[in-house]
Structure formats: structure tokens, C-alpha cells
Amino acid sequence: MSLLDLSRWQFAITVMFHMTFPAITVGLSIFLSVVYGLYWRTGRAVYLQMFRFWRRIFAVGFAIGVVAGAVITFEMGLNWGVYGARTGPIIGPIIGMEVVTAFFVEAGFIGVLLYGDGRVRQGTMFVSTVMVSTGTILSSTWIIAANSWMQTPAGFRVVHGRFEPTDWMRVIFNPSFIWRWPHMLAAVLISASFFVAGISAWYLVKGRAKGFARRSMSIALGIAALLMPVQLYLGDSVAGHELPYQLSKLEAIEGNWDNGDTSFVLFSIPDQQAARNIAELDIPCLGSYIAKDLTCKTAMPGLKLTPAADRPDMAATFWGFRVMFLAAVLMFGTAFAATVLRVRNRLWTAHRFHRFVLWTTPVGILAILGGWVTAEAGRQPWIVFGQLRTSAAVSHLAPGEVLFSVIGFSVLYLIMLVAYVAYIVRTMRIGPERDGPGLEPPSEDLPDTGRSRRTEDTVSREVAAR
Numbered sequence: 001m002s003l004l005d006l007s008r009w010q011f012a013i014t015v016m017f018h019m020t021f022p023a024i025t026v027g028l029s030i031f032l033s034v035v036y037g038l039y040w041r042t043g044r045a046v047y048l049q050m051f052r053f054w055r056r057i058f059a060v061g062f063a064i065g066v067v068a069g070a071v072i073t074f075e076m077g078l079n080w081g082v083y084g085a086r087t088g089p090i091i092g093p094i095i096g097m098e099v100v101t102a103f104f105v106e107a108g109f110i111g112v113l114l115y116g117d118g119r120v121r122q123g124t125m126f127v128s129t130v131m132v133s134t135g136t137i138l139s140s141t142w143i144i145a146a147n148s149w150m151q152t153p154a155g156f157r158v159v160h161g162r163f164e165p166t167d168w169m170r171v172i173f174n175p176s177f178i179w180r181w182p183h184m185l186a187a188v189l190i191s192a193s194f195f196v197a198g199i200s201a202w203y204l205v206k207g208r209a210k211g212f213a214r215r216s217m218s219i220a221l222g223i224a225a226l227l228m229p230v231q232l233y234l235g236d237s238v239a240g241h242e243l244p245y246q247l248s249k250l251e252a253i254e255g256n257w258d259n260g261d262t263s264f265v266l267f268s269i270p271d272q273q274a275a276r277n278i279a280e281l282d283i284p285c286l287g288s289y290i291a292k293d294l295t296c297k298t299a300m301p302g303l304k305l306t307p308a309a310d311r312p313d314m315a316a317t318f319w320g321f322r323v324m325f326l327a328a329v330l331m332f333g334t335a336f337a338a339t340v341l342r343v344r345n346r347l348w349t350a351h352r353f354h355r356f357v358l359w360t361t362p363v364g365i366l367a368i369l370g371g372w373v374t375a376e377a378g379r380q381p382w383i384v385f386g387q388l389r390t391s392a393a394v395s396h397l398a399p400g401e402v403l404f405s406v407i408g409f410s411v412l413y414l415i416m417l418v419a420y421v422a423y424i425v426r427t428m429r430i431g432p433e434r435d436g437p438g439l440e441p442p443s444e445d446l447p448d449t450g451r452s453r454r455t456e457d458t459v460s461r462e463v464a465a466r
Contacts, residue, residue, distance in 0.1 A: 006402040007079045007394050010409060012376070014071055016369055017413040021065030023365045026140055026185075027192020028058045029133035032113070034219065036129050040122045046211050052117065052435035053212070054196065056427055059114055064420060071409075079402070083383055083393035089164045090156060090171055094146040102139035106132055137185065144184050148177035150384050151375065152245045163384070176242040183234040186227050187371065191364025193227070194331060196220040198361025199428060201354040212432045214348055217357070221338040221347075228332045235328065246385060248310060249378030251303040252317035254287065255280070258302040262288040266322075270314040275304060312380040320373030327367035334360055 001009075032051055039047035073095070077084050084091075112120060112128035120128075155170025156163045165171050197220035203213035243250040255265035257275050264286035269278040285296035303311055334357065341347040383390040 001399075001403075003397065003399045003402060004391050004394050006399060006406055007397075008390070010079060010402065010406045011072075011075055013406070013410055013413065014068065014075055016372070017417065018065060018068035018072060019368060019372060020365055020417070021061045021068065022136070022140065023188055023191045023368045024195050025058055025061045025065055025192075026133075026136040026188040027190075028054060028061070028196070029129070029136050030189065031192060031196060031219070032058060033126070033129045033133045036126050040126050046215060049212055049432050049435045050216055053427075053432035054216070055114070057424055060420060060423055062110070064416060068413075079395055079397065080383075080393055081395040083388070086161055086388060086393070087150075087163050087384060089162060090149060091146050093165075094142055094149075094172070098139055098142035102135045102142065104135075105138065106135035109135070140184060140188065141181060144181045145172045145174075145177055147375075148180050149174050151180075151242060151379060152176040153384050153387055158387075163387070175245060176238070179234060179238045179241050183231070183238050186231040186234055187364070187368050190224055190227050190231060190331060191368055193220040193224040194334075194357075194360050194364040195362075197224070198358050199424075201357040202428060203431070204348070204354045205351065205358060209432050210348075218342075218347070221335060221342075221357075224331065225335040225339045228328075228335045232328065232332065246378065247301065248303070248306040248312055249317060249374075251301045251305060252312045252314045252378055253321045253374065254300040254302075255314065255318045256300050256302040257304050257314075259305065260299045261302070262296050262299050264290060264300075265318075268314075268318055270318065272311075272314060275308075310381060312378050316377035317374055320370045320377060323370030324367050324374060325370075327363050327370065330360065331363055331367070 032054060035047045035050045035054070038044070039051060076091075109128040109131040112124065113132050116125050116128060149171055152175040153163075154174040155165060155167035157166050158164075197217050200213040200217035200220065203209045204217070239250075243253075255268045255270070255277070257270075257277065261282075263282035263284045265277075265280060265282045267279070267281035269280075270276075271278050287300045288294075288296045288298040291298040291300075303314055337353065338347060338357075341350050341353060347353075379385050381389055381391065383393045
């Protein structure tokens, strides 16, 4: 394995580990703002119980995400020093803006969110929670701006090999940012929704903390039902506005090597060296139908249209897109089924559906990781598309040292990920009961009727009064 391969693997492993946490915490911070706002407005103790429970999971994920994000910055300077030197006038200020805006906002209010409950006024708690969620959104915005510029660079000139900005508006609002930013924001919201819904479903399956679980699951699946149609539209718009700039990525996504195929390739094992698929399963004419041609005459482009030296890895791009797309279809179907059950007043009695939702807990995270692989693997062999090759951006380090750090980081990330999952499982087993003892109404086995809601309201008022 070459120095370039080792450096790419190290960065990919670090970024994929890091992205697992913002995929949960950005949406979870907004969820915390919603439930604390509901508690502040209604005084119902169950919302405070939800806030305290989900805050425990948010806090640990937020801390690990911040630490992993700092590692990325160091790797950009150490492993990709040439990249840092050449793109520094553009990437540096954007990352600096993330620190000045997002990091300072988060750092200023995270302490109140974590330790202010019962110590400061409810209005202060709510404002602090909203500010932390605002910081997470700002952080995502600047990171997407930097990455989108690498996908569709604009507003720059090259002076002595360095990229210098000529129009910051075009740098930040480059052609792909306009659609990738809302697409990514919706993705983290949906991912957190399924994370919350899955854990809530576990309590419904176990018959524990039903009042807490019902409200958490109701809000989460309600948000997912609203966002999934929007997300499908945004995803299609990203493809429509970014892929014309990166035809090689489109060709790799389709999974065809030669032109003239109107089918949609569902399964493929590509052979990059031989420029052919070892095995393939496709659906005739579906590719043409997706291209809005019902006559089955519109062919999908093949990767052989791109010179061999400029081709991305088809296997990574093809399967990254399939993971994202199939996960999106699964989440859309789940959100649709939940809406039907809600309308029929069966959302709380459909136990098989609860078990199914439990297994969808990580689906949103997998979709985000699949989308990231599609975007980054499909951009290769360019680190700044069409301008700077990845092979020309890597630092000249000793391969043995990079191999040692790759192994070290991989082991460390695996330990941290296992520890985080173990923490979540332990928190689930302890349950939310300690966050609001006495909140569960005695009639929780009743169907979701007006009677059960009135009973819970009464209990909540009694607990709040105590």
C-alpha cells in the first residue's frame, strides 16, 4: 500500500468516525430545544424527563465529536501539508469562521445546558439549549461550505500554485453548496429522529416508561414524516446541480462502463483494472425512467467516457450511493407507515412496528456515511475537483510512520465507539425513570385515547406541584 493510500485511509477512517457523532448530536440538540421549550411552555413534567434523559446521550456524543473533529484539523496539516499550503487562503478562513462562530457559541452555552437545570431560570435554560443547537448548525454550515468548494470550486484564482479568493460570496455559495447544505441539515435531523425513535421503541417493546417513550417516538417520527419527502427532493436536486460538474461521479454511481445501457444497476461487483463488472444485476429500462424518459430510450453514461487516469473508484462510489439510497427508501417507508398508524390511532399498540423501528435506529447514520463515501470517492482522483489531484496534495512522510498511526487511530476509534455504544445501552437499561420518578400514569396500558391523555396530564400536574 502506497503513502497516498495510507494517508487516504487514515483520513477516511477519522472522518467516518467523527461523522457518526454529529449525525446524532446536531439533530439531538434541536430535539432538546423542542422538548425543553414544551416543558417551559406547558409545565408538563414528562417533557423535563425527556430533556434530562436525552441530554445524557447528547453530552457524551458531543464531547467525542469535538475531540474527533480536532484530530481532522491536525491530519489536514500533517498528512496533507501540500493541500494545506495550496488551499490555505480559502480553506483556512472558512475553518476559522467555524471556530469563531460555532465553537465559541457552543462553548459559551454548553455548560448551562449540561449543569444549569435547577440552578438557573427556565428561560435561561431554554436560550442556552437553543444557542448550543444554533452552534451545531453553524458548524455544519461552514464545514459543508469548505467541502462544497472542493467539489465545485468557484471564486478563486491560482497564484504561484496557491488558491487565492477573488469573490468570497462565490467561494462560500459555490454551485453545490446551495443544495448540499439543506440536504445535509435535513439528513442529520432525520438521522437523529430515527435514533430517538429506535430507542423509544425499545421502551415500548419492554413495556417501560411508556409516557416518555410515546412522546419521544411521536415527535421523532413526526419530524421524520415531514422531512423525508423534502429530503428526497433535496437529494435529487443535489444530483441535478452537482453531477453536471462531475460527470465521472455520475458515471460511477450508475455502475456502467459502456454507454447505451438504459437499465438501473441494482447490484454490481466492478473490476476497476479491467473496466468491467464481474457480476451485475439490473432492472431493464428503470435507468431511463429515472431520467424521466418513459420510452426506455435514454441511456446511462458509462465510466469509459472518462480517461482512465481521471476515473473514480467505481465500487466505493457505486455502493456508497446504494447504501444512502436504500436507507432513504427504508426511512421513507417507515415514516409513511408510522403516519398511517397514527391516523388509525394504532401507533402505540402496533408492537411489531415497534420492534421494526428498534432495528432502524442506526439507519440514518448509515445513510449519511454512504452519502459521504459517494461524495468523496466520486470526486477522486481530485482533492479540489479539476484543479488539484489528491496524489499531489499528500505530505511526504515515511510510510511506516503513517501505517503505525493508521493502526493506532483505528484501534483507538474502535475502542471509543464500543465504549459509546456501551454507554448508550447502559443509559437505556437504567432508563428515564430516575429523571422524573412518579411520572408514569397507572393507566399506561390503555390505548392512546383521550382518557389516557387526561390521566397523564393529571399526573404531570401533580408531580409538577410536588
